[in-house]
Amino acid sequence: MSSFWRDNLPKLGQMFASIAIFLAVLSVIFFIAGKANGKKQRPIAIFVFLGPALLLLLFGLLGPAVRTLLLSFKGSASHSWVGFSNYTWLFTDESERIVLRNTVFWILFTPIVTTGLGLLLAVLLDRMRRESIAKSLIFMPMAISFVGASITWAFVYKYANPNQPQVGLMSSVARHLGFEPTNWLLTQPLNTFLLMVIFIWSQTGFAMVILSAAIKNVPTDVVEASALDGATGWRLFRGITFPMVRSTFIVVLATMVVATLKLFDIVRAATGGNFGTSVLANEMYSETFIRYDAGRGAAMAIVLFVLVLPVLFYNIFNLSRERTIA
Amino acid sequence: MSLLTRNKAPKLADHNAGRQLFGSRWATITVWIIAVVWTIPSLGLFATSFRPKADISANGWWNLFVHPHFTMGNYSAIFSTSTVSGIPNGILPYVINSFVITIPAVIFPITIATMAAYCLAWVKFRGSDAVFYGIFALQIVPIQLALVPLLNLFTTGVHIGHYTLVPGLHIAGKFLGIWVPHTMFALPLAIYLLHNFISSLPRELMEAANVDGASHFVVFRRIVLPLSIPAIAAFTIFQFLWVWNDLLVALTFTGGTEGIDPLNNKLAGLAGTWGSHWELLTSSTFITILVPLAVFFSLQRYFVRGLLAGSVK
Numbered sequence: 001m002s003s004f005w006r007d008n009l010p011k012l013g014q015m016f017a018s019i020a021i022f023l024a025v026l027s028v029i030f031f032i033a034g035k036a037n038g039k040k041q042r043p044i045a046i047f048v049f050l051g052p053a054l055l056l057l058l059f060g061l062l063g064p065a066v067r068t069l070l071l072s073f074k075g076s077a078s079h080s081w082v083g084f085s086n087y088t089w090l091f092t093d094e095s096e097r098i099v100l101r102n103t104v105f106w107i108l109f110t111p112i113v114t115t116g117l118g119l120l121l122a123v124l125l126d127r128m129r130r131e132s133i134a135k136s137l138i139f140m141p142m143a144i145s146f147v148g149a150s151i152t153w154a155f156v157y158k159y160a161n162p163n164q165p166q167v168g169l170m171s172s173v174a175r176h177l178g179f180e181p182t183n184w185l186l187t188q189p190l191n192t193f194l195l196m197v198i199f200i201w202s203q204t205g206f207a208m209v210i211l212s213a214a215i216k217n218v219p220t221d222v223v224e225a226s227a228l229d230g231a232t233g234w235r236l237f238r239g240i241t242f243p244m245v246r247s248t249f250i251v252v253l254a255t256m257v258v259a260t261l262k263l264f265d266i267v268r269a270a271t272g273g274n275f276g277t278s279v280l281a282n283e284m285y286s287e288t289f290i291r292y293d294a295g296r297g298a299a300m301a302i303v304l305f306v307l308v309l310p311v312l313f314y315n316i317f318n319l320s321r322e323r324t325i326a
Numbered sequence: 327m328s329l330l331t332r333n334k335a336p337k338l339a340d341h342n343a344g345r346q347l348f349g350s351r352w353a354t355i356t357v358w359i360i361a362v363v364w365t366i367p368s369l370g371l372f373a374t375s376f377r378p379k380a381d382i383s384a385n386g387w388w389n390l391f392v393h394p395h396f397t398m399g400n401y402s403a404i405f406s407t408s409t410v411s412g413i414p415n416g417i418l419p420y421v422i423n424s425f426v427i428t429i430p431a432v433i434f435p436i437t438i439a440t441m442a443a444y445c446l447a448w449v450k451f452r453g454s455d456a457v458f459y460g461i462f463a464l465q466i467v468p469i470q471l472a473l474v475p476l477l478n479l480f481t482t483g484v485h486i487g488h489y490t491l492v493p494g495l496h497i498a499g500k501f502l503g504i505w506v507p508h509t510m511f512a513l514p515l516a517i518y519l520l521h522n523f524i525s526s527l528p529r530e531l532m533e534a535a536n537v538d539g540a541s542h543f544v545v546f547r548r549i550v551l552p553l554s555i556p557a558i559a560a561f562t563i564f565q566f567l568w569v570w571n572d573l574l575v576a577l578t579f580t581g582g583t584e585g586i587d588p589l590n591n592k593l594a595g596l597a598g599t600w601g602s603h604w605e606l607l608t609s610s611t612f613i614t615i616l617v618p619l620a621v622f623f624s625l626q627r628y629f630v631r632g633l634l635a636g637s638v639k
Binding site for chain 1: 353354356357358360361362364365366367368370371374382383384385386387388407415418419422423425426429430433434437438439441442444445446449451457459461462463464466467468469470471472473474475476478479484492501502505506507509510511513514517541542543544546547567570571572573574577578585586590593594597607608611614615618619621622623629
């Protein structure tokens with residue numbers, strides 16, 4: 001016991017000390033900078049408030065992004081320039097083609113299913129009795145890490161040989177329905193879709209909560225007026241509810257596209273990217289840190305970024321429009 | 327309409343598109359079916375973590391509810407401070423690591439982001455809008471893009487030719503080496519969300535304080551910080567869940583240093599090495615889930631309010 005605390009107590013001490021130092025340094029800077037007056041006051045305030053964030057972003061995101069772009073044109077050990085060969089390899093290699101195919105599958109299906117299901121639930125839940133209990137149950141998986149989710153779902157997808165008892169829910173259900181289950185996670189391309197189910201399970205709650213808030217913001221008088229005009233059910237939804245939440249729907253959809261592209265943990269924890277389930281973000285990690293080919297890894301990161309660019313342009317377009325209206 | 331029925335407001339549901347679409351009863355049934363289906367996987371994990379090892383491989387977890395046979399042995403095993411299936415001290419050190427990593431990695435970015443958001447919203451200068459758009463755009467940059475160069479910065483520094491721009495910081499494999507990347511990666515979203523909230527604070531309040539001669543630092547501490555609590559709480563949930571559940575950043579920046587590995591990473595590793603120890607894996611996973619769930623449910627009421635300020639009209 002004592003050796004345990006000898007190892008672990010200093011870590012907690014380090015944490016509290018770091019937080020205390022951080023806050024103390026900030027207070028001192030605030031105190032000193034607050035003394036300034038006259039013309040210097042504004043520039044000093046801007047420097048103190050914005051400086052730390054800009055410095056961290058420069059070294060944490062902007063600089064590294066530029067360096068990754070350069071690395072993607074270099075060889076495995078980053079010594080020599082190799083032109084576009086990392087990119088041509090990525091788009092011509094036989095096994096990488098499966099990775100790209102899977103990534104496309106993920107982008108095509110998961111964001112729209114997750115957001116659509118979230119919208120359906122948000123609409124159905126609205127003004128239901130015990131709404132918050134149902135919401136909490138559906139939202140709960142969002143708090144579970146993708147690693148935890150993959151382990152959780154192992155008890156759904158687990159498979160045992162025909163002469164043994166099936167302890168996986170899906171295998172057991174299949175056997176009760178009268179056909180012999182297969183090893184789900186080894187069956188291509190079914191396994192990729194089974195991993196998508198884990199993502200959808202995890203993220204639908206988030207989409208639902210945001211869309212539900214948007215639906216509650218639709219003014220009641222608008223809904224009531226169109227109801228008086230005889231709009232019901234599907235027409236009410238298509239004519240009033242959906243147009244009013246469309247912008248939120250698209251924001252959630254865009255968030256899901258980005259989350260899907262960055263997805264790494266589910267594949268890593270469930271199959272390790274084996275059996276034809278790998279995606280770009282996972283392969284990028286393997287190239288860089290397992291096969292030590294920084295050039296190829298960087299090229300994959302750049303391709304990921306290019307895939308996200310349309311979402312970025314769309315978001316900026318929307319943001320600037322919103323700001324000019326407001 | 328009499329006051330009495332207004333107070334009960336039972337008839338509102340009649341004008342709801344979704345509930346009419348399916349009929350009120352079918353809507354309710356559909357929701358509850360989905361809610362139950364959504365809960366089944368977690369229930370399976372929870373049930374398995376209380377079953378003896380022999381039972382887990384003998385039959386499915388649902389048998390626990392037919393023939394109840396509980397044990398707390400799995401939990402006492404993973405929390406024992408003697409060696410558990412190859413791990414000295416059980417999982418407790420990793421739980422501590424997770425807290426030590428997560429708490430500062432939430433406090434640092436929120437503080438820095440609130441400062442930046444206040445500046446961009448209320449201390450405007452030429453080009454401040456461009457800076458805001460730039461930060462907004464950085465949200466989309468996949469962190470995969472930044473991992474290797476950032477790791478190089480920590481180990482060897484930044485050099486242009488033979489000229490050293492930044493010396494090696496030597497913080498890889500230390501807690502600081504995880505706090506810093508998490509802080510960096512959190513800033514774009516944090517600044518964007520907090521800016522939405524802070525810029526919607528009443529203008530009169532800020533102007534009154536300026537007339538009184540309060541400096542920006544006083545305004546920030548006395549007015550902006552207390553009023554921004556809902557947005558700060560909402561982002562706290564987000565950042566806590568993200569850091570606690572993160573695999574990629576920790577995997578990259580701990581560099582396999584045993585002493586600082588967070589629980590989630592250990593779990594990912596154990597899924598391989600403990601492949602046959604489902605009783606330990608499930609109970610450890612449940613512990614990992616418990617903390618973010620507690621954080622979420624305690625701050626839940628701020629979540630939507632803080633997140634959507636100024637964005638949903």
